[in-house]
Amino acid sequence: MVSGLTIGERQGAIVILVLLAVIGTIMAAAAGRTGDPMSVHGFIVLLFSLAVLAVVFWGYYTPAPDEGRLKSYYDDPSKAGIIIAMIWAVIGMFVGDWVAWLLAYPDLTFDAAWSSFGRLRPVHTTGVIFGFGGNALIATSFHVMQRTSRARMPDQLSPWFVLVGYNLFCILAVSGYLLGITQSREYAEPEWYADIWLVIVWVTYLVLYLRTLARRKEPHIYVANWYYLAFILVVAMLHIVNNLAVPVSYAGAKSYSLFSGVQDAMTEWWYGHNAVAFFLTAGFLAMLYYYLPKRAERPIYSYRMSIVGFWGITFFYMWAGSHHLHYTALPQWVQTLGMSFSAMLLIPSWIAAANALLTLNGAWHKVRDDATLRFMMMAAVFYGLTTFEGSFMAIRPVNSLSHYTDWTIGHVHAGALGWVALITFGSIYALVPWLWKRERMYSLKLVEAHFWLALAGTLVYVFAMWNSGVIQGLMWRTYNESGTLAYSFVDSMIAMHPYYITRAIGGLLFLAGALIGCYNIWMTIRRPAPVAESARWDAPLPAALQPAE
């Protein structure tokens, strides 16, 4: 890994890591004086930077890469990103299934603070969304932006900074939850110092992406890059605004949001829903738009639908967040806007899903035979289903039934398992043999097994939560002849129990699929007999050659 860096970049990495180690030491010392849990984070930053520093020193005296490297794409960070993403997938899904059992059997906390539902649940959400999803997005975006620009990344250090720095953020986030460090903002729980660090990482990511695009040898920018760029740009904006906060002390973890009351709630859900839009949708649509046509070897069905879909999704999503606050203290006019824009959002969402499925025209026999492509096809189907469900649930009267129930959880997982995870697994199964220059995955049967486990797990999960959610919603609004509510809350809890067990079993199936995927990827990487020569087309255009306009 280090052998790919120039000597100057190796020195740059050392400077950055030493600086980080110093920051970690200061955090540990400053917070340690008051016994603030931030000191643990100081030690984590210190250890993390020392560990990466050790890796850099280990490879420091390997020969510098020759100029020949510029004739190929730089894929080392993508390879590392894929492996890290799979590790996070297993961690995040394992904790997810753990908390699923915890809901069915609340005594599983063993009376420890860190193992309570409130602390473990964000470990699950951050682990799968940011750990698994985020690393997969970073890894694939590096791969896709180089190919579709026909240009190598401008340098070797910044992609590593983005990948490694991003994972430091994820580790700070997850360890913080277990320690009880949280802003209590859903999907934005990490405290101020972790947030500042992510801003630095994310701006580097944006600059890297723009620099690569600026070096492109193609006259046009491919759709996947529109989506990746929207993802990077808007996530930066959302993250910064939602996390505006004043730390109580620079030597402590606690901070207070700049917003209060209903403005605070609105800012959080403007962030929250656009995280769904630009992290979990735009980023993964970028994956879909590259790996699906590539794997199917079919042209995109309609360039025009790509355009309408992209601008529709980016424009409408921005307004939709207030549908998370129907029937609350939020003024009703904001709710009406959120509801109506959510309804309009369905059309561009379905345009994107239809564009993907119609691209498979002429390749349906491949969908039948190739589980990798079937992952992507099924992802597009779930994308369509989930966006329909989302728009439907955003209608106020529907929301009055679905809100605060497990229906929401079912909806989220139809999207997260059925759409986000399936497109990611499909893309990874396509990408791994390309990256490691193997003919194909180690075992196609295991890809097939993973597909069916993932699909079964998703369906079991989602159907359990639909049932549970609708039953909950109905129990909470059932009146008896005395004109009072027929059920107490605990009655609805008891009614949920069988569904919670079913859900946990669905999650277990999904986790089992991910474990099989890890094994398959690992065996593919370990397998000898690489393809003799990388495909000729898989290289950037030399600087001298310009494509015909």
Added chain:
Amino acid sequence: MSVNERDPHTGHMLTGHEWNGIKELNTPVPKPVWIFLIAAFLFSVACWILLPAWPLGSTYTKGLLGTDQRDVVTEQVHNAAMARSVWTGKIAAMDYAAIRRDQALMTMVRQDGHRLFGDNCAACHGINAMGGKGYPNLIDRDWLWGGDAETVAQTIRAGINSSDENTRVSQMPSFGRDGMLDGKAIFAVSQYVLSLSNPGAVKGTPAETLRTGAKVFADNCAACHGPKGLGDHAMGAPNLTDNIWLYGGDAQTIYTTIYDGRHGEMPAWSPRLSATDIKILTLYVLDRGGPPQ
């Protein structure tokens, strides 16, 4: 690549773009897409016209329906209260005995009481009201403070050892921890207490110990639990001669109770529940215990 290339499978023209082997068809956006887009937009426009929708500086468009969620909720809550008042009015006005004789009213009490009990009381007393360790069983007709309706209602209103100014106050002192009795005396009195409800359990205990225990009991416990250990509702002191135990009736638990003391708490519910709700809960709890004796 040619700009005028045609895809042989679909028959559509290609755009001429190509990225690493990915091409695009120049298929026009299908008509239904535009129709649905327009339909969704018209739906939105209708929402904006009918409902509060767009901000205008310090105010907003109110919508033709003139609806406001706050007014809607206020009206619905008022109407529901009015509808319920048909029977809640009777509950408030009538006395406990009369209500318990009125089967129609008791049906309402059972329905609403189930929900009130589940949402407020079940967390400690269990959804079946049978309590648990440290939480009294409410349907065994054995009462710490007395089982007549007004007494039960007062317990719900003010709580036990709560922060309410009218709270019931009761405490089992820590005879051992606070040094009032030595270990030997505590063992003796615990064996004696055990013998009151379960003579069989102290068969192996020397008569001397039980005699000592009886004396310790008379000197230290009888003030609250009564000379015969029958308890006292005025003090909230439990009857020690029956087989109903709040913390457990085995020798070890009795010893621990005397050594460490007990200081159970029940919150006052008057700040949270209305007088009628408390009356309904009282009736519900008594009703769960069976018909009036």
